[in-house]
Amino acid sequence: MERASHPQGGTVLPQIILVTGGARSGKSRHAEARARGLPGERVYIATARADDDEMRARIARHIADRGDGWTTIEAPVDLVGALDRSDGRGPRLVDCLTLWLSNLMLEGRDWEPEAAALVAALARQKSPVVMVSNEVGMGIVPDNALARAFRDAQGWLNQRVAAIADEVEFVVAGLPMRVKGPSPA
Structure with a gap:
């Protein structure tokens, strides 16, 4: 995978950054800061669906918290298309892989080929991608088959x-x- 050089100093920029953690861990705020630190137009790829008042309020809070300076692309299921269409503009922040996977599963789509397509798309991106994902497998084993299937799929993704x-x-x-990658400078 070809890596972009930073316009000042020639250091190599990370191309793919995964930020994971539990609910309300601060992962989205941290991922936004990472994307802000990269050169170019910032693109926010949102995977959430505003299906109810509570989710609409969450989305509004996210928009207010990140502030101006972002172009938003809504991609609840077509994440690969959103990445490909926005490539070359600057860093993209995908928030989040967990909602994307949930959307796929709720539509009855086979998530595994979608995950393979995502991995292939990430490998061909020219501009950096910062992705947020929940770590869902650290709690108790869910008591129903759908929740267990989701937990397993999220872990594999x-x-x-x-x-x-x-x-x-x-x-x-x-x-x-830091779990993987160079130590911060």
């Missing part, structure tokens, strides 16, 4: 994306921990 990522960070209580 995270593993596949982490395998090709240049950097992986795990956020706990707002504090990022």
